[in-house]
Amino acid sequence: MKNFRVHFWSFGVILFFVFSCSSEDANPDLNGNNQNSYIPLKELFKDHFFVGAAITPAHTDIRTPHGRTLVEHFNSVTAENVMKPDAIQRIKGTFTWTEADRIVQFAKENNMKVRGHTLTWHSQTPDWFFFDQTGALLSKDIALKQLEEHITAVMTRYRGMIDSWDVVNEALFDWDPDGQIIYREDSPWYKIIGESYIDSAFVYAHRADPDAKLFYNDYNSIFSWKRNKIFDLVKRLKDNNIPIHGIGLQGHWFVGTSVEDLRTTLELFRGLGVEIQITELDLSVYLSSNEPGSVVYTDEFNTRQRIAYPEIFRVLLDYSDAIAGVTFWGIGDDASWLDTPGRKHFPFLLNEQLQPKPAYFDVQRLLRR
Ligand code: XIL
Secondary structure, three states: OHHHHHHHHHHHHHHHHHHHHHOOOOOOOOOOOOHHHOOOHHHHOOOOOEEEEEEOHHHHOOOOHHHHHHHHHOOEEEEOOOOOHHHHOOEOOEOOOHHHHHHHHHHHHOOOEEEEEEEEOOOOOOHHHOEOOOOOEOOHHHHHHHHHHHHHHHHHHOOOOOOEEEEEEOOEOOOOOOOOOOEOOOOHHHHHHOOHHHHHHHHHHHHHOOOOEEEEEEOOOOOHHHHHHHHHHHHHHHHOOOOOOEEEEOOEEEOOOOHHHHHHHHHHHHOOOOEEEEEEEEEEOOOOOOOOOOOOOOHHHHHHHHHHHHHHHHHHHHOOOOEEEEEEOOOOOOOOOOOEOOEOOOOOOEOOOOOEOHHHHHHHHHOOO
């Protein structure tokens, strides 16, 4: 009898797993939060776009929860920091590849794409790119030559291994409702060279790897004051036959971010005939930067994300003919660049234990056939 009971019990357990795994909808709890019924992100979106994560080299260890989660959910990775100029060429002429190589190797072993991030930026770029030893700005010729050497070295090393590159990052002025100031004029690139450094960077990049897709990447891209500048810039580059293939919308958004602005922007950019990618998605639980911080994922935060996340993905799916990929700027809520002491942003679809959050299931339901 005892044996029978044990067998009966294990049979029940087996039945439970068979049924809960066989259908994504089996047995959802009230939050739609059934741990057994999720579909990995890369599977969920496989007919629409690739799904990426920004990572550190440590995340590539598949014996760790992060490594396993990457392999389970994502089919693309971006180096969160280790491919930036200050990581690869901190000292002029001395290239440090170890960390970036680890990420590229991991992607290769696991059949993932890599987004290269980033080649030309005012931030996380060593001073020697811009200044001489007296602290004076370099000449235009020297700065361009150094930029060309950097882009050529990095893109040559990863030729054929990196699908798309953020060639120029955040070159446009951010807050200017009247549209008077176009470029980020305090960028040393702009100060030394003027707007044509953007054109040059794309030309160098195309020469270094003619097969790589070349992107202009920026934040706040969905707001009217910025999206028109991005549109004008990309149109000008295309009209001048500068090789540019895509626009990266970073996607550092708040739960209150307007999906109508997102839709308008996708509509506008699609008209340029370039590929679009969401490159750095994180959706902060706060309504704005002024809201007081919390280190607890409250019911209110949960509700907000359950509304905002599916709204955003609804729009992304509507434009999936133009969107090639969606990359999150991290993996799960345990770590985000947005977090500060006393203020966590919980910006992802995976929670601090790297498990699907209720918002994940709401997004998943959009794909239900
Ligand atoms: C951030 C990283 O996440 C941080 O770890 C680092 O300290 C600063 O940069 N836009 C970009 C990314 O293009 O490179 C930035 O990444 C986030 C904003």
